[in-house]
Amino acid sequence: MIIPSPLLPFKGANFYSLPEVSTFKDAIYECGLGHFDGLSGLFTKEGYLINQAAFFHHHPSETKGQPSWINPQSAKTYPVIETAIFAGHLHEQYGHYITEFLSRIWFLKKLNIKAPILVRSFKDLNEIFSYQWARDLFSLLGLEKKDFLCPDSPLRIKELLVPDALFAEQGYCYQHMAEFCHELGDMALSHLSEETITKNKNIYLSRSDLICGTIKIDNEKEFENELSKLGFLILHPEKLSIYEQISLFRNNNIVVGVLGSAFHTSIFTPAPEGVAINMKDFPDINYLAMDGINSSRIDYVVYDGLAPSTAPDYNFYATKTIRKPHQAASDIYEFVSKKREKFFIPNMGKRSTGYEVNSRFYKIKTRENYYVKIDSRTGNVCVDENKFTHDAVLFELDKKYNFLLSNHENITNVSLMGVAHSGPALSLTVFHNTDGKISLYDPNLDKYVCSLPRDQGGHLKCDAKKILPWEIYSLEKIEKKEISNSVDIICSIIALVFSNESWGNADYYINKYRDIFCYVYYLKNNNINENMLNYSSKINGYLAISSRNNTILQGKIITHRGAIGDVKTNDLIDTGQTFQSSIEGINITTFDTNYTLKYTVFVKDESWSEWTSEGEFAGTTGAGKTLSGYSAKLFDKNGQEISIVCHAKFMNDDKIYSYAGGSLFTSPHVSDLIGISICFA
Known part of the structure; x- marks a missing residue:
């Protein structure tokens, strides 16, 4: 049985302001001996740890084994370089590479400065560049080995530039982290041919070929075989290029797997969907913090059919057994199918799973059997068929609220003749007639929506005092997969506002879609x-x-x-x-x-x-x-x-x-x- 995973009370802070760059004169760099050695770090000329260049983790936050002060007297004899830009920890582990290096390299497009990129790394640069995934990411960033300065001895920097970290472990994540990684994700797709991109698939990320790691499922192959019978695509991330891994979270795919570094790849995709099977007490805050600024629909679940293995593999921290692989595969398939069929408010790491909304989506047909359209140039509701008109969508919420939207890929205003206001959605009342047809009514105007014949302009107008043939429409139900991303966003905001739930992700919509959020509250007030x-x-x-x-x-x-x-x-x-x-x-x-x-x-x-x-x-x-x-x-x-x-x-x-x-x-x-x-x- 699949149940929502418990979450820690603190789920990471999210920030929507632009990050900053700080400058320090005569900074001191101590390379240290290794992780958590209490020696390494960047320090002011007075010997105090530069917090903007420090590494933090845990909650409450603490430094990752860095001293708060060193003796500045000893640094006076260190060699000196003119300038450098600090870019964090060039880590050999994929997840930490994203959180400790990519989180600072955003400055490449912001600072037009030619200076060495100072990084901390406890591995040789040649070794870091030997990993294919790292070379792929360096290629997207336009970086080569010669661009980096990775000192193996202490030094002083006359002028050190320190970009804010867009992410801190178990701490926070900036909206700009998602925006920056989305750009990299778009670039990654350009390296793939159209026929190699996976689309509209349920995907399982397997660990069965790994020889060491954190979690092993000893009968995972049997589980994969059962998932394959249900149409799942079984993939091994370590055998894919980073370009291919990024593409998996796009194109209407739903990614399922044991929660781990592979799910960090979701940050390269706007609004990713997935199911992360948590095998620890709680999902790490790192994933939740990233989800919070990425409109993520990644559900965090636990499966009660797991048990400790009777033959543990000591190359892993823990080895588990799936008691009934066939039942487990069936439960996963049912859970994913519901994600595809139903409409959910994105959980964005604020809750374990999305909030299911009692809703339906429809296309509307007039009595002349024309689909109702919305002109993307003007927002006018009409029945015209041309390259500028797109299907109108009727969003029904809780069987009592109805909203008219455009199914255009971009958010488009909707303007109905006779209605004084326009906006990304219009609120209308739906009357169900005895013949199975419906009529659209504006209670504020006390008028019905009339569809003018095409030879009279084909516009829809809210001016009818009673229901006659031109005020009668039919509805055609459409699947969630047929709605555009813009409809998804607007309907998520509508459902969030009208649900009266304290959902926790309102700050994302308020900061990213402020005017729309305010407009939806206006609609609610009118209701x-x-x-x-x-x-x-x-x-x-x-x-x-x-x-x-x-x-x-x-x-x-x-x-x-x-x-x-x-x-x-x-x-x-x-x-x-x-x-x-x-x-x-x-x-x-x-x-x-x-x-x-x-x-x-x-x-x-x-x-x-x-x-x-x-x-x-x-x-x-x-x-x-x-x-x-x-x-x-x-x-x-x-x-x-x-x-x-x-x-x-x-x-x-x-x-x-x-x-x-x-x-x-x-x-x-x-x-x-x-x-x-x-x-x-």
């Missing part, structure tokens, strides 16, 4: 009725408090966060998911003179503050004291208290806590407050 008023969000720097009479009371909210400072951004935040950092104080102001807000905060390990009037700061700054609770009260202008609900999100706690306004609620786990929102009861 609010009197039974759906537990909705609160922060849009363009404003706290939106939903009203009982379907109006929105807006107000400005500022949170002071220890790691960031005052947050005054244009982010659209749902209960604090954008900033995973502790709140130390709050300042809220409502804009409606009919209401007044008061609030209090609980300073961790201390006490509740006095009730603070809106527009005033509650909490602390500069003292490193975080909050573990807050409460608020709302009054009308007669001083009558209005019932509200407070929502709180705490660090390392997936739950959103809701409680009545005025209640003095704190984290059950004494965790730091990271998100707040308020709505009418």
